[in-house]
Amino acid sequence: MTPYHNTSEKGDYPWWLVALAVIAVIIAIVIFANDLYAQVFTVVAAGIGVTVFVTIVGFILATTLGLGIALMALSESKVLRQIARFYTEVIRGVPILVLLFYIAFVGAPGLVWLINAICSPLISSGAMEPMLVRDISLVWRAILALMIGYSAFIGEVFRAGIQSVDRGQIEAAKALGLSRYQRFRLVVFPQAIRVILPPLGNDFIAMVKDSSLVSVLGVADITQMGKVYASGSFRFFETYSIVAYIYLILTIGLSLALRAFEKRLRRNEFR
Structure with a gap:
């Protein structure tokens, strides 16, 4: 059986990425069309800066x-x-x-x-x-x-x-x-x-x-902001759905950027 990473190198179309992009767009539409989700997103997104700061400084x-x-x-x-x-x-x-x-x-x-x-x-x-x-x-x-x-x-x-x-x-x-x-x-x-x-x-x-x-x-990161909002509003489903959505956007975006960088590095290596 051919390993997954080998088949992906042969040019398999990334349908998983298309599916994720479609889901992300649908969720984004729901967030901006629904006042409740928009409010939750605004509160939770306030912790993105702290999350990014803690991650970048900690990683360096x-x-x-x-x-x-x-x-x-x-x-x-x-x-x-x-x-x-x-x-x-x-x-x-x-x-x-x-x-x-x-x-x-x-x-x-x-x-x-x-x-x-x-x-x-x-x-x-x-x-x-x-x-x-x-x-x-x-x-x-x-x-x-x-x-x-x-x-x-x-x-x-x-x-x-x-x-x-x-x-x-x-x-x-x-x-x-x-x-x-x-x-x-x-x-x-x-x-x-x-x-x-x-x-x-x-x-x-x-x-x-x-x-x-x-x-x-x-620490007022994404998770903490979501925790505080959910405990005060009891909107646990909406809040933690938004928290998960933001983390997925961050991690998948970084993963795609790293894959692109690795491919570029391999191409330069075999030139």
């Missing part, structure tokens, strides 16, 4: 930290490799929701205590006010939790991509006298990024969906 930070973890895992130092493996296994074993609660209500107070302890001479002299837990907003606590939670998975993506580069090319670059940094920048990373980008894009889409978990902290 997670990617940066994940790259650092991957480089530690591939380091010649045994200590760094063990630290990277310990971090990856522990973080991957904790659910994102639990991590959100832990960072918000344990990590943030701990960080404030540490900062105040380090700056205690300045605080004692009156040159600096002691930091309070409320100084770290719930939005940034949520971003930190997503950063830590996803960095472990992204680190594994980077590690696998870097290890996919042929060892012979690295040895050839070494024979040419390139430094370790030059080998990574000029030889390893340009080839590894082609392997890394597809799963990295999938992690970004997954973070868009997992960003809905920040609503448990009261």
Whole structure:
């Protein structure tokens, strides 16, 4: 039996996309034609900005930290490799929701205590006010939790991509006298990024969906706005239908953009 992804490469017409587009248009017409749905959409859509902000900032930070973890895992130092493996296994074993609660209500107070302890001479002299837990907003606590939670998975993506580069090319670059940094920048990373980008894009889409978990902290994202409206109006069907609709538009739109980018990347690779 031919795998699905192979048949799609042969040019099967994307009827699933047509069906989704038709459904999306019908729902959009209903939203703008019905006052109730229009009101729900207006309220829920107010959280799109927060969702996008949390996702983009969280993903950038997670990617940066994940790259650092991957480089530690591939380091010649045994200590760094063990630290990277310990971090990856522990973080991957904790659910994102639990991590959100832990960072918000344990990590943030701990960080404030540490900062105040380090700056205690300045605080004692009156040159600096002691930091309070409320100084770290719930939005940034949520971003930190997503950063830590996803960095472990992204680190594994980077590690696998870097290890996919042929060892012979690295040895050839070494024979040419390139430094370790030059080998990574000029030889390893340009080839590894082609392997890394597809799963990295999938992690970004997954973070868009997992960003809905920040609503448990009261962060005013799409899910939280829907939760507040539904609890006050008891319009659960209408509200969560709109919430699901907005998330589908975001995730499917990103998925299509990533597929188009991957195809363009493959075409450039075989030119």
